[in-house]
Amino acid sequence: MIEVNEMSNIIKTHIEYNLKTGKLKGEEIQKSSRRLEDVKHIFLNQKMVEDMDPNTKIYEVETYLPVEEGKEGGLFFGTSYVYPGKVDHEFFMTKGHFHAKKDTAEYYWCIEGQGVLLLMDEEENIEAQMLEKGSLHYIPGCVAHRIANTGENMLVVGACWPSDAGHDYKTIEKKGFSVSVVEEDGEIVIRERES
Ligand code: S6P
Numbered sequence: 001m002i003e004v005n006e007m008s009n010i011i012k013t014h015i016e017y018n019l020k021t022g023k024l025k026g027e028e029i030q031k032s033s034r035r036l037e038d039v040k041h042i043f044l045n046q047k048m049v050e051d052m053d054p055n056t057k058i059y060e061v062e063t064y065l066p067v068e069e070g071k072e073g074g075l076f077f078g079t080s081y082v083y084p085g086k087v088d089h090e091f092f093m094t095k096g097h098f099h100a101k102k103d104t105a106e107y108y109w110c111i112e113g114q115g116v117l118l119l120m121d122e123e124e125n126i127e128a129q130m131l132e133k134g135s136l137h138y139i140p141g142c143v144a145h146r147i148a149n150t151g152e153n154m155l156v157v158g159a160c161w162p163s164d165a166g167h168d169y170k171t172i173e174k175k176g177f178s179v180s181v182v183e184e185d186g187e188i189v190i191r192e193r194e195s
């Protein structure tokens with residue numbers, strides 16, 4: 001292998017991205033986790049939620065935010081890990097959101113696991129895309145996005161989005177997604193929500 005001359009101005013970046021696992025490493029990486037108690041309202045069967053351990057892990061996110069949130073022209077990068085599991089028939093999933101600056105897009109790609117990416121526009125039209133290792137997903141602006149883990153192992157999904165996109169969780173909290181990802185007779189089904 002050709003060695004890098006120490007006097008050259010080639011620098012090593014201080015962020016590592018594990019291409020196999022999606023894991024981000026480095027001092028600037030931020031981590032957050034969501035347990036059942038943090039996201040309990042997203043699930044249909046609230047009675048079942050009450051019977052479950054509120055500390056049940058639902059998902060974790062690692063993010064690399066190299067510029068200030070809200071700055072135009074920058075990009076953010078992240079890895080989301082959704083645990084396998086269900087509340088009643090409904091698979092564990094993320095809260096889901098529109099972007100606060102509505103017309104901003106995002107890329108998702110599936111690193112590990114199996115799942116469904118739910119996309120919902122402002123008229124509540126739904127598209128469900130299959131997440132499987134190597135799948136790439138372009139999420140257009142003005143489209144809410146949520147991922148659900150339909151497999152038995154961790155679902156790992158990478159993301160890249162504009163630094164001025166922000167997050168609008170309120171619209172989803174109020175209206176919800178118009179469909180759920182559920183298991184029915186051993187099959188993965190996209191079901192209209194009644195409430
Ligand atoms: C950010 C991007 C992801 C999600 C993450 C968690 O725009 O879409 O990093 O933040 O998957 O989902 P949520 O809905 O809780 O933000």
Ligand code: ZN
Nearest residue numbers: 099106145161
């Ligand atoms: Zn987003």
